[in-house]
Amino acid sequence: MSIAPSNPLPPPGAAADWTVPQNWRGYTPAEHAMWDRLFARQAAMLPGRATSAFLEGLDVLRLSKAGIPDFDELSARLMDLTGWSVVAVPGLVPDAVFFEHLAHRQFVAGRFIRTPAQLDYLQEPDVFHDVFGHVPLLADPVFADYMQAYGEGGLRSLQYGALDKLARLYWYTVEFGLIREAGELKLYGAGIVSSYGESIFALEDPSPHRLGFDLKRLMRTQYRIDDYQQTYFVIDSFDDLLQQTLQTDFAPLYAELAGLSDLEADAIVEDDVVLNRGAQAYAKARRAGSSSSSTNR
Ligand code: PHE
Ligand code: FE
Numbered sequence: 001m002s003i004a005p006s007n008p009l010p011p012p013g014a015a016a017d018w019t020v021p022q023n024w025r026g027y028t029p030a031e032h033a034m035w036d037r038l039f040a041r042q043a044a045m046l047p048g049r050a051t052s053a054f055l056e057g058l059d060v061l062r063l064s065k066a067g068i069p070d071f072d073e074l075s076a077r078l079m080d081l082t083g084w085s086v087v088a089v090p091g092l093v094p095d096a097v098f099f100e101h102l103a104h105r106q107f108v109a110g111r112f113i114r115t116p117a118q119l120d121y122l123q124e125p126d127v128f129h130d131v132f133g134h135v136p137l138l139a140d141p142v143f144a145d146y147m148q149a150y151g152e153g154g155l156r157s158l159q160y161g162a163l164d165k166l167a168r169l170y171w172y173t174v175e176f177g178l179i180r181e182a183g184e185l186k187l188y189g190a191g192i193v194s195s196y197g198e199s200i201f202a203l204e205d206p207s208p209h210r211l212g213f214d215l216k217r218l219m220r221t222q223y224r225i226d227d228y229q230q231t232y233f234v235i236d237s238f239d240d241l242l243q244q245t246l247q248t249d250f251a252p253l254y255a256e257l258a259g260l261s262d263l264e265a266d267a268i269v270e271d272d273v274v275l276n277r278g279a280q281a282y283a284k285a286r287r288a289g290s291s292s293s294s295t296n297r
Contacts, residue, residue: 011090018097022088022111024070031113032067038119038128039064041196049203050193051179051186053143053238057136068113069131078135082144086135091124095154095163102151107138120197133190134174142238149246150174162254165219172218173241178202178210178234185210185234185275201228207282209266210234212273215244216253221263230266230283234275 010018043064047055061077063069075085087101088111101108109130114122125133137143150170157166175191185203187193192202202208209231211217218233235241263269266280 008094014090017101018089018093019087019108020090020111022071024068024072027068027113034113034116035068035128036066038114038194039132042132042193042199045196045199046187046193049187049199051181051188053140054136054188054193057139058132060139061136063132063136068127071109074131074135078138081139082141084138084144084147086131096158099151099154099158102147103155104151105144105148107134107147109134120195129190129194133194137188137190140238142242146238146242146245147174149242153245153250157250157254160251160254162250162257165254165257166250168219168221168223169215169245171223172221172231172233173213173235176202176223176229176232178232179238180234180236198228201282202232205278205282206276207278207280208232208276209268209274209278209280210276211268212275213241213244214271214273215248216257217263217269217272219253219257220260221267222265224265227286228282230278230280 010016014020043058058064060081061074063074071086071088075087078084078086082105084105084107086107086109089108091110093101093108098108107130110124110126112126113128114126122129138147154163154166157163174189176189177192179186179188187199187203189202192198208229211231211233213233213235221231224230266278266283268274268277
């Protein structure tokens with residue numbers, strides 16, 4: 001995820017579109033080893049948990065090759081498959097810049113990698129979250145189209161002052177989405193699949209709610225940025241997600257949402273399709289213990 005507050009000028013050394021060279025040759029052996037360590041841990045636990053499209057993406061993009069991927073090499077493979085490429089940015093980029101890249105089928109990724117002390121928690125998305133988490137699904141033609149449509153929709157949302165509503169769609173699908181596959185729940189959100197703890201929590205823990213995907217409902221729902229989600233939304237297929245979002249004109253939806261109150265991250269409302277009504281034990285325990293943190297990405 002790379003949605004940041006507005007900030008008009010790229011930092012020194014970045015191009016006008018905020019991209020920087022990845023400088024793959026500049027990574028140290030310790031940085032490559034960090035990727036390998038994170039990769040091995042996720043690759044061992046995701047089969048059977050992640051959607052088959054994600055696992056196939058890892059495979060066709062050869063992401064199991066040792067070391068931090070070279071974006072040029074990765075982009076060449078991705079370009080052949082779906083016309084996407086991966087470009088490096090110095091950190092979070094302004095919303096419009098982020099959307100503009102997506103609309104042009106360019107995924108912006110951080111180039112830095114977390115340190116061993118940040119194994120399970122970091123504030124800003126690093127190259128492991130961005131590349132391991134997000135890029136495999138860009139090899140799926142339908143999901144690839146959804147990401148482009150989301151970028152176009154993002155630019156449009158700015159005209160309606162509705163970025164906060166549209167950002168929730170990204171959060172609850174691209175970052176933290178679950179999908180039904182042959183009758184079973186699977187993971188596809190990048191924030192989940194790049195996190196050891198949340199990969200297990202999102203799928204198997206009785207604490208969070210798991211609700212059927214509902215566009216309007218979801219865009220009213222607040223989310224947690226500092227801990228595991230309290231609610232996950234489940235889609236039927238990428239095709240259904242793409243068709244629903246493409247075929248809905250969001251302008252009247254934004255107008256309607258402006259008159260409705262937000263829903264808490266752990267709300268259950270009348271028309272929800274409840275797959276799991278979570279007891280929220282995890283969130284309650286964390287609130288009671290407060291302060292300490294660990295999560296995501
Ligand atoms: N149909 C949306 C609109 O009218 C655009 C969109 C497509 C948004 C796909 C998100 C995902 O703004
Ligand atoms: Fe992300």
